[in-house]
Amino acid sequence: VTEPIDQFEAQLRRLEPRPLDDLLVEEIGSRLSNCSQPKPQSDGLLWCAISCSAAAACLIIGIIAHDSFVELPNGPAVVIVRPSAPMGDYQQALARADMRWGDELR
């Protein structure tokens, strides 16, 4: 334990990890070369479909956003004032209702 730590470190460094198996290196090489092959047509179609869907989604969002932000014209506010019913209208309406009820009861 009295040995300086640097010396101990140097001794450990003398140990060499086992080199990789040739077969493993070959397998890695073949996997990497497979990855670098041009992608099949189906991949192209998939990406085309994804791009079209994304474009359509953007268009829909754009339309919705545009509609919700359309400004109303800044004209004078229109206030609709309903004329109050003239005096006597209620009584006439009641009388008509009474007449109908009377006919049905008879």
Next chain:
Amino acid sequence: LDSDDELDDWRPWLARHGPGLALFARQWTVCVADAEDAVQDGFVRFWQARGRSRGEGYLYACVRTAAMDLSRSQRRSRRRETRVAIARDPQAGASAFTPAHAELAAAVESALAQLPAGQREVLVMKLWGGLTFAQIAVATGINPNTAASRYRYALQRLQTELAEEVSRD
């Protein structure tokens, strides 16, 4: 660079880092074959993303992730099979080091297994992978200062454990 040169470029990388990576992966896996699988998966992942890579630290991070994934996915099924596999496969229990200094290597492997995982991985990356603490920080996601202190603790603990073997070697 044409495409063939670009494709061949991976060989020097693997030649330089392969042995260290295999030893590193061995810290999570139960046998040589699993460690080699982790190196393969990690290296391919690294090479495919090399444009965005951050060098050796990222390479070790890829192998670390591959080894951990492998270890996690196979833990349940392997538990039963491991003993049988080790008994059948002479490479399964083989040393992760070259035969030179075989006695010390065996003692070091045994002492490494006693270290906490965090200290062990830092020690392996630094000593046999040749990574700097900054690169280790990239690989493990810890602070470089934490990596340095873990390394010091691991080395001290290993020195205590191996005092006898080192003086004999």
